[in-house]
Amino acid sequence: MSWELLLWLLALSALLALLVQLLRFVRADGDLTLLWAEWQGRRPEWELTDMVIWVTGASSGIGEELVYQLSKLGVSLVLSARRVQELERVKRRCLENGILKEKDIFVLPLDLTDRSSHEAATKAVLQEFGKIDILVNNGGQSQRSLCVDTNLDVFKELMELNYLGTVSLTMCVLPHMIERKQGKIVTVNSLLGIISAPLSSGYCASKHALRGFFNCLRVELAEYPGILISNICPGPVQSNIVKNSLTEEVTKSVGIDTVQSHKMATSRCVRLMLISMANDLKEVWIADHPFLLVVYLWQYMPTWAWWLTNILGKKRIENFKNGLDADISYFKTWKTKHD
């Protein structure tokens, strides 16, 4: 074979590989490493059995769906959140639809902002099951208000819950994992822990802080390769997050359901979370376009990201002022263009 032909073949293969990656990206609803793990990686059904998994925010949304999917694997579950009746409801559904028995599910009410209770809660879990294999830091609250209109107490509350509450619980569980030299600390962060969007300044700040904390902790734990620190960063997902979002005042949440059909199905987000946990991925992005595109730009082409964020951001504020879900209409435009 001549050198010229070989070079042509190489160039053609490179072009083909690029095309395949581009096609994968257009169809993606998660970062490409995560989707590769979904295709070729370890299955949650093989990897997560026999584990003790503690999920905060298990009474609603992503946490609720997560425990439903986990209850179909052979695990022991600890369900935490503030509303005990809701946790009992979720437990009943787990028992009805999963393969777990009464003794496999421990309902443990917990307020993430009540940091003085976290040590006792951790001891209670260890007493019940003897170990904690995975802590899923999922409980949290969002925000829908313009920065200039927002009382400082709102920023404080979001930091107390999303950042300090999560850090505090992690610090209680960590010594146990260090002693065993194994465990996974999986934190449901957000794309807003990487990028920024208007109407969520306090939320973005708390999630950026969390990402900084856990990225630092991961490096500090380098001598414990058996301990995984994982950031899960979803974009918009169907749940009660917007309804429960804080507004200008700490005493006032949005309080009404907004249309959610444009958001990712909770079950899909959770399936990808399980894939991430089974494959020990350090950070994953779970989102449809255009959010996924924005986060890729943010990471690799920040100047373009700012340009696009300004356009989408203006629309976001406009939607909010018109009483719509902040992310609804530019998403619709995108969808109709590509359907």
Ligand SMILES: NC(=O)c1ccc[n+]([C@@H]2O[C@H](COP(=O)([O-])OP(=O)(O)OC[C@H]3O[C@@H](n4cnc5c(N)ncnc54)[C@H](OP(=O)(O)O)[C@@H]3O)[C@@H](O)[C@H]2O)c1
């Ligand atoms: N849905 C999305 O679009 C989206 C996108 C990116 C990231 N996330 C993240 O996903 C996580 C779960 O949110 P979600 O979407 O499932 O919202 P959700 O349906 O509102 O659920 C939030 C959960 O957090 C719990 N929680 C709130 N305050 C708490 C406190 N002080 N102490 C303990 N638990 C508390 C709630 O339970 P109680 O009220 O019973 O305490 C509830 O179980 C959050 O960290 C959120 O930031 C969500």
